[in-house]
Amino acid sequence: MVKADLSTVARLLITCPDQKGIIAAVTSFLKDHGANITDLDQHSTDAQGGKFFMRLEFQTPQLDLSSKKLETQFAKEVGTPLKMDWQIHYAANLRRMAVFVSKYDHAFLEVLWRWSRQELPMIIPFIVSNHPDLAQAAKHFNIPYHHIPVTKETKAKAESEILKLCEGKVEGIILARYMQILSEDFIEHFPNKIINIHHSFLPAFIGANPYQQAYDKGVKLIGATAHYVTKDLDMGPIIAQDVARASHRLNAEDLRILGQNIERTVLAKAIKAHLEDRIIVDGNKTIVFDLE
Amino acid sequence: MVKADLSTVARLLITCPDQKGIIAAVTSFLKDHGANITDLDQHSTDAQGGKFFMRLEFQTPQLDLSSKKLETQFAKEVGTPLKMDWQIHYAANLRRMAVFVSKYDHAFLEVLWRWSRQELPMIIPFIVSNHPDLAQAAKHFNIPYHHIPVTKETKAKAESEILKLCEGKVEGIILARYMQILSEDFIEHFPNKIINIHHSFLPAFIGANPYQQAYDKGVKLIGATAHYVTKDLDMGPIIAQDVARASHRLNAEDLRILGQNIERTVLAKAIKAHLEDRIIVDGNKTIVFDLE
């Protein structure tokens, strides 16, 4: 990443129909208002009539407008005329992400630990769990822990309780192996803002018990997938994936341990990309302007 | 691999119910007849009542029996009493493998090229193709090329023609992107002896056009799978798999090129393991006693 003081970094994400002059229009606008662009990554799907995606990082210290006015102006002069979906995010405004977890602690602790050492620039206002087991761990990191049990009968009530907690306080949710299926209604409150970690290389082994499925099938690689949650279970836009070798010497339990360690890495990577505004969702796919 | 003169190497593969004393029985037998074991790899599925698999490489120069007598004796004294499925293969007897191909040449050329530089110890008695396109390439490697077109109507006839070619001349088949589905009847002639390369990370993207499927799904890794062919299309025992990163910057054609290069490597790896007797098939899975 460009060496820069994060307090002065802003990021602009753009999706629009491709046409000539988009980059010139955007960068001239920014230049005219004193922004120094330090990173620009762009992607077009097609040379003719394709879709245009861009991520742009700029430095704000010499802006000649307030951020609010800058945005109003940008909408009027550039965004609306060019039919853009766009958003600006300021790195100084850390995103508020709730973490949901059940009993498995591997993904959960990885997230908290990387967060505590500033690898994941966010605020965690609270943790939600349908089990009490990880309350102590949460306490260690000084994060409020809400134990909200969920049964078939209480699911709707539990979700509305969680929604109330989130209201106005949360801009996204991390499912660090939260073993409850969120309702379509709940998900609609956070479109492309709920990140889940799935314990397989999707679309292989959708559903329950992917390690056993992988073991039974005798695959030679085992994987994990981080994706945004949509109403289509395990089918939301994929953000990150990784795999590790799995020989016949590994039993189903060995595969579980191996897989969980991949989950930790993949979830952390996806959260980082989300927090650094590196992801644009396009239908059921993602554009990830990543660093590696 | 152990440094050894291949002309004196024999390999013994064993599958049997696990019980105490199997290794002692096998290795004592070999020692008593003058064999020097230079490599032994063993796998049990369970400490109690599991299945036992073993691959054993031994040197033959000081054997006190002919190979035929050794095998008769082994069956009588060890194999049958311990209920073993077993086979001995002598590295000097290069396997005769036919190569089947259609039009894509990437996997095909990789196999021929590695074969020509002695990376794949086998004899290729001939090539079969349903298209004439690769005849010239076959000629370059001095391998007979049989062009046997296949249509819906002629399929049965074509297969019987191919079977006749193979009869007594071929111990296994490499499908280097042969785009015809072999009949159940044909496959039964070569149980666990037909190696196919599939252009996806199975079980994801079974069936046609996996690159387009992968592109549409937006996966972040693209893969290939080598497997033995069974009557269950794309579902036979997996031998080897690998993947490569695939960002949004790759279009479906880029994915195809990337994927084809993975296919080359994975198919070569699977063939090598097959030829070096490193694979035991157990139901729908493989035990691969590999080097890496």
Next chain:
Amino acid sequence: MVKADLSTVARLLITCPDQKGIIAAVTSFLKDHGANITDLDQHSTDAQGGKFFMRLEFQTPQLDLSSKKLETQFAKEVGTPLKMDWQIHYAANLRRMAVFVSKYDHAFLEVLWRWSRQELPMIIPFIVSNHPDLAQAAKHFNIPYHHIPVTKETKAKAESEILKLCEGKVEGIILARYMQILSEDFIEHFPNKIINIHHSFLPAFIGANPYQQAYDKGVKLIGATAHYVTKDLDMGPIIAQDVARASHRLNAEDLRILGQNIERTVLAKAIKAHLEDRIIVDGNKTIVFDLE
């Protein structure tokens, strides 16, 4: 890669001191002259006083100037005022790359094969070798093969003979395991235009016999490095690297085979990046705007 007709693609590479407005200046200039930018990748080393690097792909059909005038104008209006090192390359003008080889054919054949199937967009005017061994292979690909032996005594003469061959006909050189050290004088004719493949993960195992070194050292990964050739042997800017696992089961010969297969992939990747104008050399390092 963006789906586009290569005959209309131009690429602009820029290095300059970072300052506000560079991207706006460049993209406005291009827009004003009818260029449609379809890919832009940019990198700054520092938010303050850093260096600025950019790769830009644009479509030429609606340019309002000849390419020559476009370049003159660009120099005057943008390049010189902003102190840029820059170059424009047109994808339709395939680069003319000579291939140098000694006796090992693995990297050599990989390059020729990928070239023959259009994975590497270049012209290969001829092959140079200090041995006659690969003449037949060259013939198969219809490429002239110049056998120019090199001894300690004849080295200077041989190099001048090679230089004469190259004069005006060659824009770059691929060393596909050419086992002669090129003189500083020779290299100066092709600054950052000679690509070498080294059979180790540099800077580990510089010099001769890296496989034996790796074996002796017992490393658990074996690698290969493609780099530009400079007068500092094995120390030029690194373009691409990769590794594979290497267990104790692999002897030095196994490592050699494994390593050679990595060399093939890594060299091909580096050449592709070079041909697609994805590389900017900055001192002893490279910026590689790659696809993956």
Next chain:
Amino acid sequence: MVKADLSTVARLLITCPDQKGIIAAVTSFLKDHGANITDLDQHSTDAQGGKFFMRLEFQTPQLDLSSKKLETQFAKEVGTPLKMDWQIHYAANLRRMAVFVSKYDHAFLEVLWRWSRQELPMIIPFIVSNHPDLAQAAKHFNIPYHHIPVTKETKAKAESEILKLCEGKVEGIILARYMQILSEDFIEHFPNKIINIHHSFLPAFIGANPYQQAYDKGVKLIGATAHYVTKDLDMGPIIAQDVARASHRLNAEDLRILGQNIERTVLAKAIKAHLEDRIIVDGNKTIVFDLE
């Protein structure tokens, strides 16, 4: 791994000159005394006159001798006649490993965390640090923390203090980024029993500040190496290594974060192999009979 009750698992490691009949001798001995072999991995360096290495896992419940007598007998009947270096280790006897750390907590916490969830079967009798910073973390895991500062002047005294702590209580040491160089004298107390994690792909970037070295050199992969500590700094037998891609987009600080996450994985893997008796040291190299 074979599914088995760890309390009944014993492991035998053997190094000896290769000759016929070794495996038969060992396995017959074990069988005769009621041991059930559930895993055997063997390696010979050469078919003629090489070295022989073997790892053997067996189940103890039906042994007809005490473990002490078994070992005496084995030495007499097999080990000594065949000139073996050998050792038997019982999985139930968890190894006592001290953890040394300075200020960086990433490798340290990874070890403690995997230990706490039973991925690393060992006892950690105490932690030693030359800094007080991580005392709180140690407390969280209920492990005694000895803060023993080290200066140039006090080094000898500090080491002897540490040695006293270890005496009779510790069978091995994990250096989880302990930034002090241990004296030759200290190391001799724990031959091939001190595991260190080095923050580079050794032998590249030996010494201080490898991330900066890697950044300056512009390598495309960044790695980590776990090795046994010998008196030759950073040159002891390598146990495990891994790498990750490193593009030009990563600054030296990004490389540090990336590298530290690789260190976590590689150190954990090396410790696991050590604890499961999967490693035989042969001169300056290791034989690692691993699972993957």
